[in-house]
Structures are given as C-alpha cells and as structure tokens.
Amino acid sequence: MKSIFEEATYTQILARIDALNENSDRQWGKMTVAQMVWHCQFPFLIAIKNKNKGNGNLFVRLFFKKQMYSDTPFRKNLPTAPNLKTKEEKNLSVEKPKLRELVTDFYNCKTRKDWNPHPLFGKLTHDQWGKMQYKHLDHHLTQFGV
Template identity: 25%
Template sequence: MAYPSFYDPATRRALADRLAGLTADRPAQWGSMNAPKMVLHLLESLKMATGELRPRTRNLPLTFLTRPLFIHHLGWPKGAPTAPELLAGVPTSFAADVEALRQRILTLPEPGAHDSVPPHPAFGPMTKHDWAVLIFRHIDHHLTQFGC
C-alpha cells in the first residue's frame, strides 16, 4: 500500500481537520495514553522529525532492512513502547496544545532537495520520503487511536 506524503498540502489539511473531533476526555481505543498526552507526544515527535529533538539512539539490529518494512509496508503496532523523550512534553491547556499541534501539522517545513534529514532513533538514516510517510502514519495512527 502506498501511503500519502505528510508534505502534501491536502494530506496536512485532512490530518489537521481530524483534530476537531478530539476532546481531552475522549477515550483511547487501545494503549495507555490519554488524549492530552497523545497531543504532546505528537508535538514532540514532530520536533524529532525536524532534528529539534534528538532522542537517544536505539541500537536495533538490521535497521537498514527493517526500516522500509516498518515504514512503508507493515501494519502499525498498537500499544508499542515509545522513546521516553517523546513523552516529555509539558502541557499548557488542552485547547492550546491541540492548536499548537494543528499549526505544527500545517506549517512543518518540508526539507528541500538538498537538505539533510535527521536519523530516526530506531530506524537510523532516513530519506525525506521515509520521514514523509512515517510522519503521516504516526499522526494517522494516534488520531485513529482516539476515533478521529
């Protein structure tokens, strides 16, 4: 299955629009995160995608083989552990945090043709296309987790 690129403007708008259905008390369909923690988690993960946040590297075997499988082909695991750095966001108010996420989704800079992109802490070196698919799938996964 080919997944949309996060950097496509229509894809960004569709993801941002899905946030409208999210409330602080909306229950998760799986996992242990609540909606406010999920919003902060997504904000931190977008910082990781731009290199603003650099989580500790996880030395996983054969990342060059597993990266394309996990990013582009396999189903997204429900309830999988995440890097502690991606759970360290400091809440303001739920409405402000959701708006910050919405703005970040709409305005996250797309890397240029000659820009380098940061490595992923589990998958290692990534291409711009890898990040575009991973960002989309990650946000989609968590919005689906909360029925949005």
Template identity: 35%
Template sequence: MENLFDKKISEQVIDRIEKLKLDSSAVWGKMDVAQMLAHCCVTYEMVYDKTPPKPNKFQRLILSLLLKNIVVGEKPYKINMRTSPEFIITEVKDFDKEKSKLIKYINKTQLLGKEYFENKESPSFGALSSTEWNNLFSKHLDHHLHQFSV
C-alpha cells in the same frame, strides 16, 4: 500512505485533529487525548527542536536493524504497540496547547516540503528518504487519530 507534504492531505489530517475534544476517549491505550497529542509532537520535536538526546552509535545501529522498517515502512502500526521511552507521556498536558503545537508542526512540515526531508538525518535511524519521513509522520498520526476515533 497519505502524503503529508501535500497541502490538501495535511489539511485533512488537521481537520481530523480539530474533531478531537478534551473529553475524547481512547479506543485502546493508556493516554488521554492531551497526552496523545503531546506524544505525537515528540516526533516533530526530535526533528525541529533536537530533543530528546540522540541515541549513541550502537543504539542507532540496533534501532535501525530492529525497528526502522516498522517505523518508516508502509505497514500500519499494531494496536498497543510498545513505544520508545522518549515517547511515553504520563504527566498531565494542556489539551489546547498540545493540539495547537501539533497543528503548527504539521503545517511547518508541509511548508518545508519533501525536498527538505530528502536524506534528512533521523536521530534514531540515520538519513531517511522523504518517503520514509512521510511514512513515519503520516502513519503515526493516523494510528493515534484512529485510537481516538477521528
């Protein structure tokens, strides 16, 4: 998994994002490019802005048992994999605003570094290692950038 805590790698990911255009089309899925960017921001919003609400203890246990390894492990996501309701974006989004917001989140994450994320609490899975956080961020971005051929 690419290490987004490394400035060079995060810049490469941002370069890929910069290649997206308002009329970029998806190879799979229902989201347009602005919705995809907003969708990618949700992970960072959960970390930095504490939205949407945290699942209850029972829901977290189920999420940890069934999904944690899929979400934070090394194996790439499958095409058209189902997502959690909090990540579903159906409303019209502003492409430039969402792109700018995502880039700011990536830069913030890189600047805070892996130490900040070591044993940081995930709203869904409890404490994660910095490697698990990186896997979550990196493979989610890579999955959706491939979705839009960048």
C-alpha cells in the same frame, strides 16, 4: 502510503486534529487525548529542528525502520519510549495548537532537500520522512477515533 507532504493528506490531518476533544474516547492504550497530542509533537520537533548527527540505533534500523514507512499499520499497544511519554496530565487546549503548528511547519519542509539522520532510524529519504510522520500521527489519531 500517504505522506504529510501531500496537500490533501496535510489538510485531512489538520481536520482530524481539530476533531479531537476532551471527550474523544481512547480505543486502546493508556494515554489521555491530551497526553497523546503532547506525545505526537516530538517526532515533528526531531524532523523540523534537523539537528541530529547520529547514525541511529543499529538494532532499530535493521528490524523496525521499514515498518515506519510501510503500508502495514502499527500494532495497537506498542510500547512508547520512556522520554516520549508523560504521567502528568496535559491540557488539550494548550497542546492541540502546538501540534497543529508543528504539522504545518513540517508540511512547509516539503521542499527541503537536506535531512539529518533520525536519532533511531538513521538516514531517511525525504519521502520516508513524510510517510513516517503520517503513519505515526495516523496511528494516534485513530487511537482516539478521529
């Protein structure tokens, strides 16, 4: 499975983000392209800030954690946590540079050794963080055809 910590994957992800525009057609779901770009910023903020000290959610860890970094694609139309979605319209020209910067900041964590637990998935290895971030972002970029 690809990881954002791999230079070629990182470069490819940035090119896919750059390919998004106001006319990017949603293949499934309800978010607009700008809302999706806004939504995709949060997993990176969690990882980069590295502030969580919890153990995650036991149910989530037992039943969903391995799906986050496996080669199996996410199903379309999975529910989004309420605090990670917005009904407000977002501006793509504002949100896209923010996402690019967060992807770069995360990529620059490629030598980080110490990761705090994820708020839902608990302890993750460095490799799992890189794969999980790729998988989530790939899912949403594919959602908008890039």
